[in-house]
Amino acid sequence: MFLSVLNISRETCLKLVEKYVSPEGQKHLFNVEVAMRALAKYFNEIKPGSEDEHTWAMCGLLHDIDYEQITGKENMEAHMQEHSGPLTQKFLKEIDFPDDLIRAIQSHNEVQNIPRDSQLAKALFAVDGLTGFIVAVSKVMPDKKVASVKIESVLKRFKEARFAAAVNRENIFTCESELGISREKFVEIVLESMKKI
Template sequence: MNREEALKIVDELVKNPNIKKHCLAAEAAMIGVYDYFESKGKANVGNRVDWGIVGLLHDADYEATNKDLERHTDLVTEKLQGRALQEVVDAIRGHADKVERKALMAKAIFAADELTGLIVAAALVRPDKKLEGLTPESVLKRMKEPAFARAVNRDDIKTCESELGIPLPEFVEIVLNSMKGVSKDLGL
């Protein structure tokens, strides 16, 4: 599966522009984390495109299955059958606790998913509502305020340390910088 094919699935299943933006943010984050591991010479399952696809498709059926969240990721799994690496499917299913998160890419989407939400919320309360001037330090500060973006699960984000071995400040920097790289697509 290449990016164009994955984008086709997103366009087919996702009608809500905010969910599409979330998928694009997660794609950028996954590529950023992939590049981080590559630069450290850590063995990786899947290539840069595969990692991006995990981000792009992890919530692609969220709308289509939202009346029955038990089915979340099942529809995407069907669409990917025989067309993508099993690890890609497992990572997507793993973020919804459908299978154990074993590969780095599975652990990465789990930790990055919630962080992209926190970063969007942190950008939107800025006077310019843009990512550009947002610093990792201010994202970290927001993370420590329980009342800020209350729905964001901080514990999930912190698994970057326990599961990925990336210190939280560094993880925030990677994901924030990756999202800045696609800020136009995110409307931020």
């Protein structure tokens, strides 16, 4: 499916993020933003002009816009039911975000039952899990920095079921089934992008 090309500036998107997400919560959004930009760039190198890097990056930046405004994680079931639902739509409409891109964002929460019917939606789903996993790996590094994380250590940690057990590996591995990117390459692209911020 072809999606809209976003013509809303990063500045406008960032203002919305700052309105609804705490500085602590913003860190995850910046990680997903850079990873989505890097992934769009990767697809553009394979097939020039196929994906819009700004659109991908902004969907990454905004994907959890409602996260701190809905029921907290102390009630996980309610939290997951509400996440990426009507409130996401309402917030994104404040900046006139296109409906098809809102749907693509909402599809990253499988509970919403919205098909991942675009390359962008598939990428967002896989990237979301991997960025969180990489942050977890960085926390066990001696200096606790993403800069010190190696591709091999991420791949090794995937196999340790008890490590960052909350992160669903199957979601990350959809990079192979849905995007056609090996997990090694996927980790490389996302990790290298995160090291730049």
